[in-house]
Amino acid sequence: MIYAVIMGYGTIGSGVAEILERDKDRIAAGAGQEIQLKYVLDLRDFPDSPVADKIIHDFQTIEEDSQVKLVVETMGGLKPSYSFVKACLNAGKHVVTSNKALVAAHGTELLALAKEKKVNFFFEASVGGGIPIIRTLYRCLLGEEIQEITGILNGTTNYILTKMDKEGSLFDDALKEAQALGYAEQNPEADVEGYDTCRKIAILSAMVTGKEVNYEDIYTEGITRITDMDFRYAQKLNASVKLFGTSRIDGPVVHAWVAPVMIGKDHPLYGVSDVYNGILVKSRMLGISMYYGSGAGKLPTASAVVADLIEAAQNEAYHVPLGWNSERLSVADMGSFSSRYFVRIAGDVSQRADQVEALFGAGEVVVLDGADEFAFITPRMREADFKEKAIALDIPWQKEGKQGILQIIRAEL
Amino acid sequence: MIYAVIMGYGTIGSGVAEILERDKDRIAAGAGQEIQLKYVLDLRDFPDSPVADKIIHDFQTIEEDSQVKLVVETMGGLKPSYSFVKACLNAGKHVVTSNKALVAAHGTELLALAKEKKVNFFFEASVGGGIPIIRTLYRCLLGEEIQEITGILNGTTNYILTKMDKEGSLFDDALKEAQALGYAEQNPEADVEGYDTCRKIAILSAMVTGKEVNYEDIYTEGITRITDMDFRYAQKLNASVKLFGTSRIDGPVVHAWVAPVMIGKDHPLYGVSDVYNGILVKSRMLGISMYYGSGAGKLPTASAVVADLIEAAQNEAYHVPLGWNSERLSVADMGSFSSRYFVRIAGDVSQRADQVEALFGAGEVVVLDGADEFAFITPRMREADFKEKAIALDIPWQKEGKQGILQIIRAEL
Numbered sequence: 001m002i003y004a005v006i007m008g009y010g011t012i013g014s015g016v017a018e019i020l021e022r023d024k025d026r027i028a029a030g031a032g033q034e035i036q037l038k039y040v041l042d043l044r045d046f047p048d049s050p051v052a053d054k055i056i057h058d059f060q061t062i063e064e065d066s067q068v069k070l071v072v073e074t075m076g077g078l079k080p081s082y083s084f085v086k087a088c089l090n091a092g093k094h095v096v097t098s099n100k101a102l103v104a105a106h107g108t109e110l111l112a113l114a115k116e117k118k119v120n121f122f123f124e125a126s127v128g129g130g131i132p133i134i135r136t137l138y139r140c141l142l143g144e145e146i147q148e149i150t151g152i153l154n155g156t157t158n159y160i161l162t163k164m165d166k167e168g169s170l171f172d173d174a175l176k177e178a179q180a181l182g183y184a185e186q187n188p189e190a191d192v193e194g195y196d197t198c199r200k201i202a203i204l205s206a207m208v209t210g211k212e213v214n215y216e217d218i219y220t221e222g223i224t225r226i227t228d229m230d231f232r233y234a235q236k237l238n239a240s241v242k243l244f245g246t247s248r249i250d251g252p253v254v255h256a257w258v259a260p261v262m263i264g265k266d267h268p269l270y271g272v273s274d275v276y277n278g279i280l281v282k283s284r285m286l287g288i289s290m291y292y293g294s295g296a297g298k299l300p301t302a303s304a305v306v307a308d309l310i311e312a313a314q315n316e317a318y319h320v321p322l323g324w325n326s327e328r329l330s331v332a333d334m335g336s337f338s339s340r341y342f343v344r345i346a347g348d349v350s351q352r353a354d355q356v357e358a359l360f361g362a363g364e365v366v367v368l369d370g371a372d373e374f375a376f377i378t379p380r381m382r383e384a385d386f387k388e389k390a391i392a393l394d395i396p397w398q399k400e401g402k403q404g405i406l407q408i409i410r411a412e413l
Numbered sequence: 414m415i416y417a418v419i420m421g422y423g424t425i426g427s428g429v430a431e432i433l434e435r436d437k438d439r440i441a442a443g444a445g446q447e448i449q450l451k452y453v454l455d456l457r458d459f460p461d462s463p464v465a466d467k468i469i470h471d472f473q474t475i476e477e478d479s480q481v482k483l484v485v486e487t488m489g490g491l492k493p494s495y496s497f498v499k500a501c502l503n504a505g506k507h508v509v510t511s512n513k514a515l516v517a518a519h520g521t522e523l524l525a526l527a528k529e530k531k532v533n534f535f536f537e538a539s540v541g542g543g544i545p546i547i548r549t550l551y552r553c554l555l556g557e558e559i560q561e562i563t564g565i566l567n568g569t570t571n572y573i574l575t576k577m578d579k580e581g582s583l584f585d586d587a588l589k590e591a592q593a594l595g596y597a598e599q600n601p602e603a604d605v606e607g608y609d610t611c612r613k614i615a616i617l618s619a620m621v622t623g624k625e626v627n628y629e630d631i632y633t634e635g636i637t638r639i640t641d642m643d644f645r646y647a648q649k650l651n652a653s654v655k656l657f658g659t660s661r662i663d664g665p666v667v668h669a670w671v672a673p674v675m676i677g678k679d680h681p682l683y684g685v686s687d688v689y690n691g692i693l694v695k696s697r698m699l700g701i702s703m704y705y706g707s708g709a710g711k712l713p714t715a716s717a718v719v720a721d722l723i724e725a726a727q728n729e730a731y732h733v734p735l736g737w738n739s740e741r742l743s744v745a746d747m748g749s750f751s752s753r754y755f756v757r758i759a760g761d762v763s764q765r766a767d768q769v770e771a772l773f774g775a776g777e778v779v780v781l782d783g784a785d786e787f788a789f790i791t792p793r794m795r796e797a798d799f800k801e802k803a804i805a806l807d808i809p810w811q812k813e814g815k816q817g818i819l820q821i822i823r824a825e826l
Contacts, residue, residue: 031555130699135553142444143439143440143716285716286543290705290706292681292703293702294702299698299699300700307556321445
């Protein structure tokens with residue numbers, strides 16, 4: 001038998017407690033020993049909950065209890081979770097967390113500390129909810145040279161974009177619906193501005209490169225500028241728009257960014273709809289593989305936490321090597337990234353197509369019936385070159401007092 | 414350093430040798446020690462290959478070499494692979510295999526022997542090519558109660574069905590093309606009759622139930638009866654036809670079967686095209702998750718073998734528990750399985766729709782322009798009930814000397 005505690009009895013923490021109780025036999029069989037919940041740390045009391053008699057308010061009780069070997073951190077945020085987790089590792093306890101902010105901000109230090117103390121610091125639930133992507137990277141694709149990892153990593157934005165795509169909803173309406181359903185926070189900034197995806201792709205980039213990634217180095221663009229007009233064009237192109245977090249590794253050059261991308265029906269992530277997440281991995285031998293599932297939610301996320309607990313219990317006396325070291329990854333400038341671009345332009349295609357073609361060459365032009373604008377898709381080009389040409393295209397029109405470029409979305413078509 | 418041998422220098426075996434040499438540093442980092450290829454066992458010589466100086470013809474050399482700790486079996490078939498693998502395990506060597514026939518036929522005995530000898534018997538490459546599905550089941554979804562596992566597990570048949578779907582090809586033409594491209598054998602029976610999928614779903618069913626599964630207990634239907642007409646209906650229904658291997662676990666009742674299934678665009682496996690494989694897992698906490706990638710091919714499959722080798726080297730002194738025991742799973746009769754059914758009927762819908770509705774209730778009826786037949790999709794019902802009603806529908810027509818039911822395909826729409 002091994003004793004565990006849960007710090008933070010919110011949605012995920014209560015899910016973990018529920019599973020530990022309900023599935024204790026199956027978990028014991030997997031872990032090789034029974035996992036017994038001893039305390040639940042929270043500021044609040046939960047007198048009507050099944051863990052009422054286990055609630056404590058004082059972290060020191062956990063830190064000083066040498067019986068406690070497994071600690072689940074599901075508080076979220078950095079304070080006080082960072083200092084609590086650090087103290088637990090220092091006290092020789094294994095820590096399992098669902099907290100992407102903590103892993104993105106302090107993962108390097110906490111991984112090193114876990115290694116030093118010969119315990120484990122696991123964080124499967126911090127990326128992709130219940131999808132076992134972290135474990136796939138360090139257990140299954142160990143011999144692989146990973147060339148790309150691209151994910152739809154945020155369920156809220158994927159729900160909004162799916163609504164806009166399938167039902168023609170406006171961004172604001174889709175967001176309100178997501179809020180009403182509890183998929184989006186009242187302050188949705190972290191989701192819709194891409195900050196959540198940014199932290200997750202930072203963690204995945206660190207996993208695949210073995211180096212520390214500063215999430216502030218990752219170019220991040222959210223979905224607030226995506227409109228119903230964009231989806232009308234996408235439909236004509238047999239395409240959709242998804243928020244991607246991506247990391248492309250080309251030898252020493254690593255691009256990592258978060259942005260909406262227009263993708264065609266043949267893209268393996270095209271079918272990832274609603275609140276689901278999907279993660280595509282491109283590796284040298286296996287080629288493209290893809291992992292799909294519930295990216296959020298009480299039980300899916302708790303399921304990933306429990307998988308971590310089982311692996312920690314299996315390795316009670318061992319440190320399982322995973323993660324990254326303190327060498328900082330140098331993320332390449334977006335200017336050197338190559339992509340195609342979907343560009344919407346005000347005005348009449350018959351008057352402006354020549355200017356476009358003169359600058360970008362013969363790309364694909366798309367016209368919507370009755371719209372006083374048109375779109376084109378550039379060939380694949382370096383982002384710096386694209387921007388230069390886009391400015392050269394935009395300025396003459398602005399000089400004439402006319403609108404120029406209305407929208408730019410990276411495209412994989 | 415740990416010594417490895419490869420038995421069988423065919424497509425996969427030579428891929429493993431190639432990767433072990435090319436990626437030796439990465440593999441050593443993952444395994445915690447260098448993996449050194451000592452011998453390659455084959456009946457043939459390969460004087461121009463990079464392993465020319467390692468080729469041996471006598472199995473005893475391997476069996477008696479106590480330096481050799483890791484054995485890769487990529488010979489295929491049961492003779493002599495079964496006796497060789499057994500001898501290796503008996504000699505205290507870890508064995509990694511890509512041989513689904515071996516695992517399906519003798520897995521129970523070989524797993525027990527590995528456990529007894531405190532070595533490992535790994536077989537990631539036997540199912541889903543490079544997709545890490547076996548490891549996902551025993552490493553990532555350990556605490557989960559698995560309710561269903563459904564896969565597109567055979568690349569050849571998926572290629573043929575994709576051709577028929579997207580290009581309107583006839584079965585025979587698509588098969589010939591698959592043969593010309595090397596995707597299908599000259600004798601394609603094992604693929605197109607579903608036997609290959611049957612062995613793979615037997616292995617997956619044993620993994621998720623923990624019990625031995627006799628693949629002969631699994632109802633198996635191939636794709637040779639699927640025609641271009643079926644795909645014309647599928648197109649009208651926004652659907653496609655895929656060959657599924659599936660295992661559904663409802664408490665003590667387990668249905669396992671192989672058959673073509675008509676699925677809609679919203680099905681997570683709909684986008685799995687060409688030679689790709691996809692595996693859907695439904696589990697109690699995580700819900701639906703899906704794993705997608707190259708189901709065959711030299712390097713993807715070799716990648717899975719190498720992942721197994723790394724895990725074996727990491728656990729040189731430990732037996733990693735996985736697999737199933739000798740208790741035989743009782744596979745439930747297909748009669749008690751519930752599904753919807755796509756049924757094509759000869760004749761004019763205006764004359765026959767009443768008979769259909771009287772028996773099956775108001776289902777969906779589909780009519781193709783200019784065809785002297787129509788189709789309907791039944792509500793969900795037990796297969797035994799469906800068959801009874803289908804016979805009741807068919808017999809009166811046959812009595813009149815007319816054609817009755819032209820096609821039956823299980824449907825998830």
